[in-house]
Amino acid sequence: MADGESCGKNESVDYHDWIKISPHCHTRVYSRCASITQWNLVRAVSQAGMDGLILTEHHNRWPDSKITEMRDHCIDSGYCRENFLIIPGQEIEARDPENKLNYGHVLVIGADKSLIEMNVNDLCGLAEKEGWALVAAHPGQVSGLSRFWEYPIHGFELLHRNQDNHYVRRLAEDHCSNLAKLGSDDIHHLGHEGHYCTLFPKGTKTEQDIIQAIKDRMTEPYKFKR
Numbered sequence: 517m518a519d520g521e522s523c524g525k526n527e528s529v530d531y532h533d534w535i536k537i538s539p540h541c542h543t544r545v546y547s548r549c550a551s552i553t554q555w556n557l558v559r560a561v562s563q564a565g566m567d568g569l570i571l572t573e574h575h576n577r578w579p580d581s582k583i584t585e586m587r588d589h590c591i592d593s594g595y596c597r598e599n600f601l602i603i604p605g606q607e608i609e610a611r612d613p614e615n616k617l618n619y620g621h622v623l624v625i626g627a628d629k630s631l632i633e634m635n636v637n638d639l640c641g642l643a644e645k646e647g648w649a650l651v652a653a654h655p656g657q658v659s660g661l662s663r664f665w666e667y668p669i670h671g672f673e674l675l676h677r678n679q680d681n682h683y684v685r686r687l688a689e690d691h692c693s694n695l696a697k698l699g700s701d702d703i704h705h706l707g708h709e710g711h712y713c714t715l716f717p718k719g720t721k722t723e724q725d726i727i728q729a730i731k732d733r734m735t736e737p738y739k740f741k742r
């Protein structure tokens with residue numbers, strides 16, 4: 517049974533039809549601002565009742581071979597069960613169109629290599645060409661991409677462990693009815709897990725499934741009972 521509640525527009529969510537993913541996670545391996553190890557990350561997210569996570573290190577995309585090694589070790593060590601999902605993504609800084617010193621963080625899912633910071637219009641163009649999904653990270657923080665709904669991105673973090681979620685909800689009501697809504701803990705340290713996550717359709721297994729769900733707006737932000 518559910519141990520929390522969906523917080524999106526859909527008020528009658530059947531929890532049996534969804535899985536819980538922590539879609540915004542850092543580790544000390546590739547993010548200097550994070551202290552959590554990859555092992556503790558998997559263990560903590562799994563123990564908090566989630567079915568998987570997306571690795572979104574700053575400008576670093578985990579190599580597939582390292583993800584496979586990590587998953588195998590985590591399963592062997594009992595940190596997670598066998599079908600726990602570990603999906604590669606990354607968080608990048610997008611500059612505004614005038615290239616002023618005004619950055620916004622964006623989650624990118626689908627790129628097969630690490631990306632450098634880039635102009636938001638260039639990022640959106642590349643995403644369109646390459647089939648990536650783009651999610652505006654923590655738009656309720658100063659480091660969020662301002663007026664993100666004016667760009668062809670696919671989703672945004674309606675719920676985030678460390679932003680003014682009421683402010684973002686008001687933004688969403690005014691501008692974002694056609695974007696996928698996500699919830700995240702933006703995990704950097706042990707203990708950050710278990711506040712918010714995102715529901716994805718049951719049967720979601722691969723990076724491509726995650727991209728498709730975000731593009732189809734088939735996600736629901738979720739708040740854990742604490």
Ligand SMILES: [Zn+2]
Binds near residue numbers: 607621653654659
């Ligand atoms: Zn960020």
Ligand SMILES: [Zn+2]
Binds near residue numbers: 540542572607653702
């Ligand atoms: Zn982050």
